[in-house]
Amino acid sequence: MLGLMMDMPLLVSQLIRHADRHHGATEIVSKTVEGTIHRYTYRDAHKRARQLANALKRLGVGPQDRVATLAWNGHRHFEIYYAVAGSGAVIHTINPRLFPDQINYIGNHAEDKVVFYDTTFAPLIDKLKSQLKSVKHWVPMNDEYDRLLDAQSDDFEWPSFDENTAVCLCYTSGTTGNPKGALYSHRSTIIHAYASALPDAINLSARDVILPVVPMFHVNAWGLPYACALVGAKLVFPAQHLDGKSLHELFESEEVTMSAGVPTVWLGLLNYMKEKKLRFTTLKRVVIGGSACPPAMIRAFQEEYGVEVLHAWGMTEMSPLGTVTTFKAKHRKWSAEERTRLQNKQGRVLFGVDLRIVDENGRDLPWDGKAFGDLQVRGPWVIKSYFKAEGGDPLKDGWFPTGDVCTIDADGYIQVTDRSKDVIKSGGEWISSIDLENIAVAHPAIAEAAVIGVKHPKWDERPIIVAVKKPGQEVSKDDLLRFYEGKIAKWWMPDDVVFVKELPHTATGKLSKLTLRQQMKDYKLGAG
Amino acid sequence: MLGLMMDMPLLVSQLIRHADRHHGATEIVSKTVEGTIHRYTYRDAHKRARQLANALKRLGVGPQDRVATLAWNGHRHFEIYYAVAGSGAVIHTINPRLFPDQINYIGNHAEDKVVFYDTTFAPLIDKLKSQLKSVKHWVPMNDEYDRLLDAQSDDFEWPSFDENTAVCLCYTSGTTGNPKGALYSHRSTIIHAYASALPDAINLSARDVILPVVPMFHVNAWGLPYACALVGAKLVFPAQHLDGKSLHELFESEEVTMSAGVPTVWLGLLNYMKEKKLRFTTLKRVVIGGSACPPAMIRAFQEEYGVEVLHAWGMTEMSPLGTVTTFKAKHRKWSAEERTRLQNKQGRVLFGVDLRIVDENGRDLPWDGKAFGDLQVRGPWVIKSYFKAEGGDPLKDGWFPTGDVCTIDADGYIQVTDRSKDVIKSGGEWISSIDLENIAVAHPAIAEAAVIGVKHPKWDERPIIVAVKKPGQEVSKDDLLRFYEGKIAKWWMPDDVVFVKELPHTATGKLSKLTLRQQMKDYKLGAG
Numbered sequence A, B: 001m002l003g004l005m006m007d008m009p010l011l012v013s014q015l016i017r018h019a020d021r022h023h024g025a026t027e028i029v030s031k032t033v034e035g036t037i038h039r040y041t042y043r044d045a046h047k048r049a050r051q052l053a054n055a056l057k058r059l060g061v062g063p064q065d066r067v068a069t070l071a072w073n074g075h076r077h078f079e080i081y082y083a084v085a086g087s088g089a090v091i092h093t094i095n096p097r098l099f100p101d102q103i104n105y106i107g108n109h110a111e112d113k114v115v116f117y118d119t120t121f122a123p124l125i126d127k128l129k130s131q132l133k134s135v136k137h138w139v140p141m142n143d144e145y146d147r148l149l150d151a152q153s154d155d156f157e158w159p160s161f162d163e164n165t166a167v168c169l170c171y172t173s174g175t176t177g178n179p180k181g182a183l184y185s186h187r188s189t190i191i192h193a194y195a196s197a198l199p200d201a202i203n204l205s206a207r208d209v210i211l212p213v214v215p216m217f218h219v220n221a222w223g224l225p226y227a228c229a230l231v232g233a234k235l236v237f238p239a240q241h242l243d244g245k246s247l248h249e250l251f252e253s254e255e256v257t258m259s260a261g262v263p264t265v266w267l268g269l270l271n272y273m274k275e276k277k278l279r280f281t282t283l284k285r286v287v288i289g290g291s292a293c294p295p296a297m298i299r300a301f302q303e304e305y306g307v308e309v310l311h312a313w314g315m316t317e318m319s320p321l322g323t324v325t326t327f328k329a330k331h332r333k334w335s336a337e338e339r340t341r342l343q344n345k346q347g348r349v350l351f352g353v354d355l356r357i358v359d360e361n362g363r364d365l366p367w368d369g370k371a372f373g374d375l376q377v378r379g380p381w382v383i384k385s386y387f388k389a390e391g392g393d394p395l396k397d398g399w400f401p402t403g404d405v406c407t408i409d410a411d412g413y414i415q416v417t418d419r420s421k422d423v424i425k426s427g428g429e430w431i432s433s434i435d436l437e438n439i440a441v442a443h444p445a446i447a448e449a450a451v452i453g454v455k456h457p458k459w460d461e462r463p464i465i466v467a468v469k470k471p472g473q474e475v476s477k478d479d480l481l482r483f484y485e486g487k488i489a490k491w492w493m494p495d496d497v498v499f500v501k502e503l504p505h506t507a508t509g510k511l512s513k514l515t516l517r518q519q520m521k522d523y524k525l526g527a528g
Helices: A012-022 A042-058 A074-088 A100-110 A119-127 A143-150 A184-196 A225-231 A242-254 A264-277 A294-304 A329-333 A334-342 A433-440 A477-482 A515-517 B013-023 B043-057 B074-087 B100-110 B118-127 B143-150 B186-196 B224-231 B244-253 B264-275 B296-307 B329-333 B336-342 B432-442 B477-483 B513-521
Strands: A026-029 A037-041 A064-068 A092-094 A116-118 A139-140 A164-173 A180-185 A209-212 A232-239 A260-261 A284-290 A308-314 A321-324 A354-358 A372-378 A401-406 A412-419 A425-427 A429-431 A446-456 A460-469 A497-499 B026-029 B037-041 B065-069 B089-093 B114-117 B137-140 B166-172 B180-185 B208-214 B234-238 B258-261 B285-288 B310-316 B321-322 B356-358 B374-376 B398-409 B412-420 B425-428 B428-429 B445-454 B462-468 B495-498
Touching: A012 A042, A012 A074, A012 A225, A012 B356, A026 A042, A026 A074, A037 A042, A042 A143, A064 A074, A064 A100, A064 A119, A074 A092, A100 A119, A100 A164, A100 A180, A116 B336, A139 A143, A143 B374, A164 A184, A180 A184, A184 A321, A184 B186, A209 A242, A225 A232, A225 A264, A225 A477, A232 A294, A242 A264, A264 A284, A264 A294, A284 A294, A294 A308, A294 A334, A329 A334, A354 A401, A354 B013, A412 A429, A412 A433, A425 A446, A429 A433, A433 A446, A433 A460, A446 A515, A477 A497, A477 B321, A497 B137, B013 B043, B013 B074, B013 B186, B013 B224, B013 B425, B026 B043, B026 B264, B043 B074, B043 B143, B065 B074, B065 B100, B074 B089, B074 B114, B074 B234, B074 B513, B100 B118, B100 B166, B100 B180, B114 B118, B118 B137, B118 B356, B137 B143, B166 B186, B166 B425, B180 B186, B186 B224, B186 B321, B208 B224, B224 B234, B244 B264, B258 B462, B264 B285, B264 B296, B285 B296, B296 B336, B329 B336, B356 B398, B374 B412, B412 B432, B425 B445, B428 B432, B432 B445, B432 B462, B445 B513, B477 B495
Parallel strands: A026 A232, A064 A092, A064 A116, A092 A164, A116 A139, A209 A232, A209 A260, A260 A284, A284 A308, A460 A497, B026 B234, B065 B089, B065 B114, B089 B166, B114 B137, B208 B234, B208 B258, B258 B285, B285 B310, B462 B495
Antiparallel strands: A026 A037, A164 A180, A308 A321, A354 A372, A372 A401, A401 A412, A425 A429, A425 A460, A446 A460, B026 B037, B166 B180, B310 B321, B356 B374, B374 B398, B398 B412, B425 B428, B425 B462, B445 B462
16 A cells, blocks of 8 residues: 655756745855856746756757766856756766866766866867767857857756656776766755755755855765755855865855865865964854865864864765764763864764675674774665676675775764775784874874785785885884884784885875885785 | 666665664653653664564554554654554554544544554543454553563564555544545655754754654654654653643753644743743754744743744645744844744745645735735645545645645745635635734734624625624724724725624634534625
């Protein structure tokens, strides 16, 4: 027996229609690529999205066709999100920071039919034009785009269809192999938007003014263009102007209350504000994710500027929000110091997602804040496979393995301790490479350090330190190992230290342990 | 092309599993029917719900069988909610305040198989036993209930099934005809729970301690037993102890931060607190709905006690939450006076529900805060028909007519001005009976007044006042009509005043205009 409730599929078009009908006068403010300010309302955005939907039809875009963007955060990008999704096509947000080869690969893999691009990317587009064979139209997001819309009526009824229909395609750039696409559905997008607006997540309301620093080409700006329409929050888009000065000016002039981005951007902003002795007038909280937020940054925001930090964790494969560090009732009685320490963890799940940590054999590990294992997730906004089944079935026992190694405490707060591929497996137990690296770089003579596992006849793997000394500083192998004493369990003690001139890095500046392991493939324990 | 997200139906069992796994140590505190305090955790509740699920199997409860409750808010009722719903049966929460005839009717109509009842209802149950033929087991919610659970293992896996499966049956007692059942689904219940926890709705988090005063037999205590599990809030149940003293003690001893109920209960609490000169230590906000909240009550809570009022509107047919009065960013700049005045309205919709006002011909009316018309709603937590198709198809053009007459302002805030069946249709325009009644009772000599429409040859209907004078007070027809001058549009002026000794009321004390119209059926305008 079924319930007798209205059969209404969850569709992305309902978000913009809702924002128009119930928050029609609320503003969307964009700093344009050119540096001017563009200002209109949800009602205007909905009208232009309908005009664009008509234009897409004229351009030959049919249901489920992929429409790509190479664009910053701005009102036109927002319109494209809704016009493409609402009319039943699939928006493919391309990350312009990928290597051109990768962009070629994913453009062809996605079979994009139309590409909308910000004019800052014109040189890149010139190179792509001969490569992306499926693309029928290249539309610069300037006057030409506006004319395309102006030629169309706003008379367009958003179609209704299965809520499981694909809505958006985002590729992840794995460290190995080709990028793989996560293909979200209307259903997953709406449920994720509900969950992410909850008080225990980003806490979004119609009283907020939200500036997503995180790009709309990076997992849909963590879903904010959807969640903001859901709650009717004022939106402020910064385009490519992400330096401290530009951001601070926009925060102040538009009375921004909430923002979201990766640690790197906040570092730039905080440095600028310190230098200029500036304050925030309206900013209440920031979501920090993408990589672990340094404890000093949490303190700076909260203690120096009175801005609450929401430390978050997620991934492209989960739309992306998984966990946020918000408090429980019991924490009211904790000291400020204890509360800040809890915020160094990545938080607890929103309802919808479940998670667990497992050992190498897939057995559940205890939630004691100490045991660490592979973090697995599941839920209606987690992928079950990649676009075109790339990489085969990613699931284990119905759970998606995140590739992160975590602890979970008794209250359900996770803390990422390593990447699965970097953790060192010694005698059936795991050693966190990140923990050992953090100790090494705390030594005054060490500039940078990587800890990797090397083969061992008895223990399977043992950790060794590969370290770069600071210029003019000296430290011996024994000195450095002594520095670990009392800081770790004895069996975690690295078996060796190898000093090198430099460590290998990826194009985006991250330590490349993959390359390092290749470089060290002939290293043998006891032979050094 | 479908998205590639995990296929996970939205099921009520996920709520209790989530609360157990991620908020396992959070408390559920119940004042029992006997007056003692019972205290356990979400983890315990989940364990007992699984034991009860096994017990239900033993009692012969199969998928979609109806299991009824006649019970107050308490931990056992909470367990029954989850055990019944989670195992795929349907929980039927009977309102014990209905007339015994109505309870007989709905028990037989629902074909309840098992009835769980609080022992306070034993006398009622004795009368029902011979009447409800479908019932196989009557289980008092005392030691006998506990023994039923204790005999079972907690080894039970919640089954997975279609999220559109029926989960809960709630009957509405219309003023005419038989009660009709709203049959919610797992899907509608979960989406409603997400929406109701949003910052623009009830704003629920794991930092809250929530005491639902609204009964679990009244539209699922407005969904709070679900929404609290979703966010992991501490729950406090008051059983039948709803007097001012009992409530205030429980608020204080359990550090309650949020509560929800109808105006009548709050009146009792506020009077008690004023008399005893008491304060709230932890209470931050109250949801007030069920009927319009008097402006003086909003002021008392906010200005005297510092407790925020969330004025809400909904109905059984919509799970029940439709609108809540929360502010938008623009209201930050309003004066306290203007903000409080806005709170006299019933608020704006949560994403998911849409609404509109229409005239007699179903034409959309403007959102200007002045035009009023029939309020219609639609959304995934609104019914499309009643259980067993009672009353035929209730929808008009895909919208559910609420029976309320409202204005909607430009920001989407609704204000209920009348019930559709009470509004007076004069010359194609509508006159609010409630507005005219409010003026009449503001006259110092009037104790109570009802305004009804009577037939008119030219205008179709015209309003007349039926009024009861205060003891020892005198007022003439002309005096009373003169009192309206300057307060209403001229064409709203009632055509006559009829003084009576008393007005008819329903069993629950509400003015019965239905009876009054029958009593006045021979009245003719100009004949008085």
